[in-house]
Ligand SMILES: NC(=O)c1ccc[n+]([C@@H]2O[C@H](COP(=O)([O-])OP(=O)(O)OC[C@H]3O[C@@H](n4cnc5c(N)ncnc54)[C@H](O)[C@@H]3O)[C@@H](O)[C@H]2O)c1
């Protein structure tokens with residue numbers, strides 16, 4: 245088992261990564277589950293595969309799981325989804341010192357985390373991430389949110405979980421498309437700050453996606469360790485360090501908005517396209533070579549992730565995509581910092597990017 249601490253003054257917690265963690269759920273959670281009834285939030289797909297094993301594991305420790313099961317998909321990260329969940333948590337009598345379990349992907353983690361951030365001004369929660377994306381990224385670091393009509397994650401809070409249990413066995417039932425989408429965030433750690441990891445992925449990416457235990461655990465643990473380091477340094481994204489985790493997201497979130505937050509483009513697929521765009525835009529500004537931009541695109545294409553926005557058949561121009569970016573949370577005093585590359589493994593925040601220039605670049609890419 246890999247155990248990675250997220251060090252935050254007074255609120256440190258562990259991310260445990262291994263196969264079979266859910267079998268011993270009650271003992272893994274220990275004192276955090278202080279009552280006999282355990283509130284669990286999940287979605288229909290996850291429940292189909294993992295409700296019974298989780299229920300049985302808790303029953304073996306004389307605990308009863310009580311369930312709030314939502315429809316799968318980004319739509320759950322909405323005011324309506326939040327209201328339903330909070331009403332349910334209130335019905336269950338959840339107290340501040342209790343812990344709610346989020347069993348699912350990033351949607352369930354973001355929604356549950358935000359509900360727990362505001363319920364009675366903050367109760368505890370435990371992340372049980374069941375997608376690759378959630379295991380390497382969304383379950384760690386305490387960004388919680390729902391979406392607004394105007395864009396992605398615009399209503400939210402920083403609220404850290406008390407524990408993250410990344411049971412690699414849960415990925416056995418994850419559809420391959422979702423595995424690939426999560427892998428985009430894995431590549432992100434290599435591109436933004438770790439060229440050796442980027443190179444390792446070139447040789448082991450297929451093994452990771454095939455869920456081969458050793459490669460998978462290494463990829464998840466290396467990703468989580470990178471995120472934990474960054475979050476410990478800049479928990480609330482104020483110094484610029486945490487913003488590096490946004491590599492590919494300014495472009496990606498605009499593409500997600502333009503495709504209506506639908507199955508047409510998963511978050512990870514948007515990040516994959518966004519990273520290619522960030523690399524190509526960096527090359528256009530002579531920050532990196534064209535061949536390095538091609539290497540980023542090549543790593544993404546090699547696992548079947550999209551690299552060309554023209555394949556999305558968008559009914560819009562570059563200006564419209566750039567307009568979505570005006571809602572980006574990094575916006576500061578009317579300018580939008582972009583995460584660009586000086587090299588593979590060397591991302592930085594550029595504060596001199598003109599949105600008009602980005603729109604022109606996007607028009608070329610939409611071609
Ligand atoms: N808070 C953060 O730091 C952070 C980081 C990255 C992404 N996010 C957010 O996370 C969301 C994307 O998360 P995601 O990619 O996990 O999507 P998701 O939660 O929608 O899960 C993807 C799909 O897989 C299904 N699923 C989940 N686990 C399964 C399993 N083990 N077996 C079978 N099916 C399973 C789900 O039902 C869903 O249909 C986005 O909303 C994104 O904004 C947040």
Ligand SMILES: O=C(O)C(=O)C[C@@H](O)[C@H](O)[C@H](O)COP(=O)(O)O
Pocket residue numbers: 381385387396397429486487489490493573
């Ligand atoms: O944890 C972070 O910080 C990230 O930026 C991780 C991203 O992968 C994630 O998608 C996050 O939700 C995006 O943050 P946002 O602030 O742009 O909503």
Ligand SMILES: [Zn+2]
Pocket residue numbers: 381429493511515
């Ligand atoms: Zn992301």
